[in-house]
């Protein structure tokens with residue numbers, strides 16, 4: 001038994017040495033299993049110890065453990081050397097250049113239309129207006145009827161409407177917020193209402209979904225002069241002090257008199273381009289004195305109060321502010337475009 005154990009150790013150490021320094025890990029593992037595995041020769045020999053006389057067992061047992069320890073140590077050394085070699089190889093081939101610049105995570109920013117709407121809101125708040133909101137899905141009554149646009153009124157054709165149901169629409173303008181606010185509150189009122197509106201429209205200056213800011217003021221003696229003053233103050237703050245604007249008489253059923261306001265086209269410096277359609281002016285808002293029928297619809301006495309209202313397009317203002325020549329850029333989500341603002 002003693003000889004057998006010594007022979008197993010010698011053979012194991014010799015065969016491991018024969019494998020050489022470049023032996024792959026799998027071969028070392030196989031060889032190890034051949035001696036130390038459950039069916040390996042050392043394990044088989046040790047199982048035979050039960051048959052030995054009791055007096056020999058302690059000595060043989062000690063020797064068997066020594067042999068096992070020697071074999072284990074030899075394999076551990078070989079496997080350790082292999083691991084060290086592999087680590088050295090991978091360090092030599094993988095180069096980490098610590099001087100490379102880091103990867104900066106992309107940081108989002110506020111959309112130019114939101115920036116423009118926020119700036120506009122800030123200016124109106126500075127002029128004493130407070131902010132109100134209304135839903136995008138609106139009743140036909142608030143969007144049209146209460147604004148003096150009855151069912152068969154030709155003005156409905158001016159706004160290509162998306163209907164959700166017979167009496168429910170995607171609001172075509174922010175003017176229904178006038179109705180909602182006036183029904184809830186009493187004059188004096190100075191309110192703006194920014195929001196999204198929808199129409200069947202699509203070209204370089206028209207989008208099917210766009211933003212408006214409604215504004216209105218109601219008190220005992222509000223005049224058209226107040227309207228001009230507020231809009232001039234707003235536009236000169238939004239653009240610059242020298243900004244020229246013009247009021248053109250126009251028709252909206254919910255105001256009398258009504259006007260459209262244009263500002264000089266900054267894109268072409270008033271020479272005429274495709275955005276201003278060669279006219280040197282861009283229409284940015286509709287406005288006027290609130291119609292007595294609207295006051296009646298919300299339960300106000302038209303003889304006791306007066307007011308102005310306006311509704312302006314945020315995209316048009318943003319186009320002029322940033323020199324953008326096609327409204328569709330705002331909705332295409334092209335990073336190269338958006339990163340400029």
Ligand code: FA5
Nearest residue numbers: 173175201206207210284285286287309310311313316
């Ligand atoms: C209205 O929507 C009226 N509610 C405005 C108003 C309010 C008048 C209060 C009187 C009193 P209009 O349809 O003209 O009016 O639209 C107002 C502005 O929205 C336009 O001047 C323009 O700047 C913008 N606009 C209109 N249609 C589009 C569109 N399809 N895409 C982008 N902007 C648009």
